[in-house]
Amino acid sequence: MIPNHPPGKPDIAVIGSINMDLVLSVHRAPQIGETIIGKSMDMLPGGKGANQAVAAARLGGRTAMVGRIGSDPFGSQLRQSLSDSGVWTDRLRVSQTSTGIAIVTVQEDGDNHIIVIPGANGEMSEEDVKQNEDLIRQCEVVLVQLEIPLGTVRSAVRTARYCGKLVILDPAPAADLDVELLGMVDILVPNETEASHLTGQKVAGIEDAKLAASELLSRGVRQAVILKLGPHGALIATAKGFVHVEGFRVNAIDTTAAGDTFAGALAVALVEKKDLESAVRFANAAAALSTTAKGAQSSVPGRAVVENMLKRI
Numbered sequence: 001m002i003p004n005h006p007p008g009k010p011d012i013a014v015i016g017s018i019n020m021d022l023v024l025s026v027h028r029a030p031q032i033g034e035t036i037i038g039k040s041m042d043m044l045p046g047g048k049g050a051n052q053a054v055a056a057a058r059l060g061g062r063t064a065m066v067g068r069i070g071s072d073p074f075g076s077q078l079r080q081s082l083s084d085s086g087v088w089t090d091r092l093r094v095s096q097t098s099t100g101i102a103i104v105t106v107q108e109d110g111d112n113h114i115i116v117i118p119g120a121n122g123e124m125s126e127e128d129v130k131q132n133e134d135l136i137r138q139c140e141v142v143l144v145q146l147e148i149p150l151g152t153v154r155s156a157v158r159t160a161r162y163c164g165k166l167v168i169l170d171p172a173p174a175a176d177l178d179v180e181l182l183g184m185v186d187i188l189v190p191n192e193t194e195a196s197h198l199t200g201q202k203v204a205g206i207e208d209a210k211l212a213a214s215e216l217l218s219r220g221v222r223q224a225v226i227l228k229l230g231p232h233g234a235l236i237a238t239a240k241g242f243v244h245v246e247g248f249r250v251n252a253i254d255t256t257a258a259g260d261t262f263a264g265a266l267a268v269a270l271v272e273k274k275d276l277e278s279a280v281r282f283a284n285a286a287a288a289l290s291t292t293a294k295g296a297q298s299s300v301p302g303r304a305v306v307e308n309m310l311k312r313i
Contacts, residue, residue, distance in 0.1 A: 010064035010088050011138040011271045012056050014264075015156045016049020017121040017130070017147030018067045018082075018092075019049075019100040021296065027051040027108050046102060046296045047121070048145040048172060049219045051257045054297045055264025057086040059286060059306065061271060063264075063285040064088035064139070066132050067148075068120035070099035070106075075120070081297065091132055093121035099150075124148040126155040137163050141267045145170045157184045166270060170263045171198060174175070183206040183220030187270075189263055190216075191228040195260060203227070206235060207246060213237030226266070227258055234280050245280045248309060257296035262287040263304070 025039040025102040049067055049270040051149045054123045063085050069075030071094050078099060106112045120134045129152060136142055142160035144153055144167070160167045161184040169175060169185045174197035182188065192203040195212040201211045213225040217237055233247035255279040265286035269279035
């Protein structure tokens with residue numbers, strides 16, 4: 001099947017995870033040894049890498065996904081879902097293990113329990129990066145997260161740096177990152193929880209965010225730390241100082257993948273040569289709109305909707 005993407009070459013390479021999310025809706029979580037009757041089950045395309053690729057493509061970015069899927073029906077479905085969103089999928093490799101899955105149990109009170117089985121994502125290797133060096137050379141921006149092995153992340157970042165590309169790292173899920181890796185990253189985009197983990201400092205508000213962002217810059221991040229503050233927008237920290245970009249007020253019903261939407265939107269805006277503040281405002285708008293619908297990839301807004309929100313400023 002011919003991928004549903006525009007002709008030409010991609011400008012954004014997303015290197016990361018691809019999951020099928022199995023979302024179970026229940027009245028309450030079972031006790032040990034107990035069987036309960038659930039309310040519903042949804043199968044939703046997910047994985048931070050795939051979410052970010054879909055966001056970038058849906059917002060107008062020419063985007064390629066580098067990742068692994070399993071040789072099972074989930075893998076085929078996820079490849080098709082990416083392609084339907086306009087993502088180049090010809091760089092996906094098929095593993096003999098299962099496709100990555102996340103089992104999410106959502107209770108009536110909103111609490112949830114999540115079990116992630118990396119599957120094929122865990123087999124992403126430095127060899128996958130080497131085989132895609134030509135793609136990295138073609139692109140302008142390389143976007144990476146932490147749902148694949150850290151050694152592979154390091155290889156992807158190092159290769160992108162060697163090729164002179166803009167490197168955006170979304171440090172999620174939270175993990176310890178050394179100064180060597182941070183020193184190869186152009187833009188780091190943690191949320192408050194991830195910034196707290198990376199720095200050992202509690203981040204709850206603008207002043208805390210400034211301290212944490214300054215610490216991360218001091219560890220070698222090359223251009224900027226953009227600390228996501230949820231409904232309060234984002235803080236840009238550079239060697240020149242701080243800029244707080246306000247968020248957008250929306251009726252949020254589901255924050256799933258809002259951070260992924262932000263990262264994908266940011267990549268698109270920077271490819272389009274927007275200045276950093278304008279790029280973050282664009283990403284804030286896209287992320288806010290994503291919270292007004294349920295799901296991960298299904299909630300990512302289109303370009304026209306984001307542009308309309310920006311006109312309200």
